[in-house]
Amino acid sequence: MTQINTLDPGASPLDYYGYELRRCREAAGLTQRQLGDILGYTSSLVGQIETARKVPTLEFSERVDVALETGGLLSRLAVLVMRSQLPAWFQQVAELEVRAAEICTFQAHMVHGLLQTEGYVRAVLGSLDDTDLDDRTAVRLARQRIFEKEEPPVMWAVISEAALYQKVGGAKVMRGQLLKLLAFEKNPRINIQILPFDAGEHAGLTGSFTLFHFERDPDIVYTEGYGSGHPTANPDTVRGCSLRYDHLQAAALPIRDSAELIRQVMEERYGEQRDSVGHPVA
Known part of the structure; x- marks a missing residue:
């Protein structure tokens, strides 16, 4: 078992979080059990987080901040911890999401990670490997906090x-x-636009991509493969993908018509099924 006294706060964001959690708890004169009782978690979980053996959730961090009156310290650290838990090749992309003023994405087969529900995330991440699925799901969902920023x-x-018809997770x-x-x-x-089947051949047939636009920095294009990501600021690539995206938006349905199509598919393909006496069927 890792000894808390040997925890190095400089080893990683997760270690730093554990160090600060312990420091704040002890400053409040609380044991792990007492803090756990206040938060509604077990003392074991508090201990695992303090020893960097468990990734803290945003909900846990927010509760700690309230209970220990830390001024939001743990919540701010939790965002860094979550980002550090992403695959190494994707961490740069998460940083681009945080800094971007505008994100333009085309998704050929699935809903973008920034727009996914928890159930959808779990199904996608667990399709081949369900180890640490709770933590991995929480880490992906944490990226969506960018929409809660002041700007x-x-x-x-x-x-x-x-992507509307691909039955991910049931x-x-x-x-x-x-x-x-x-x-x-x-x-x-x-803003959500659906590229309908009726569009026929289109500018996105070669696959999904995302354009990041910044206030002061050059635009970046991101494409993804199996277990690898490819961001580039090459001006020719950016111009080419920007033109491609313009054509995709022109071929896609307007926002209101897109919502109507989403609603139609939802009711016709995923409408709540009921048995002979009217009870919902799982």
Whole structure:
């Protein structure tokens, strides 16, 4: 068992979080059990987080900040911890999401990670490997906190109609996911357009990509493969993908019509099924 006295706060964001949690708890004169009782968690969980053996959730961090009156310290650290737990090749992309003024993405097969529900995330991440699935799910969902910033980015997402039909996680999960997309309909900073099957051949047939626009820095294009990501600021690549994205937006349905198509698919394909006496069927 890792000894808390040997924890090096400079070893990683997770170690630093554990060090600060212990420091704040002891300053308040509380044991791990007492803090756990206040927060509604076990003393074992508090101890695991203090020894950097467990990734803290944002909910845990927010509760600690309130209980120990830390001024939001643990919540701020939790965001860094979450980002550090992403695959090494994706950490740069998460930083781009944080800094971007505008994010423009085309998704050929699935809903973008910044727009996914918890159930959808779990299904995607657990499709081949369900180890540490709770932590990995929490880490992906934490990226969505960028929309809670004082100046959140504007996001434009063109999503292939195929992604609406791909039954990720089952009908219940997909219904929840499409409901979440519909919830953005009145949000001017998160704009969803569906590229319909009727569009035929289109500028995104070669695959998904994302454009990051910044206030002062050059634009960046990001594409992804299996277990690898490829961000580039090459001007020719950026210009080419920007033109490609313009054509995709032109071929996609307007925002209002896109919402109507999402609603139609949700009801026809993922509508709540009932038995002979009217009870919902899982």
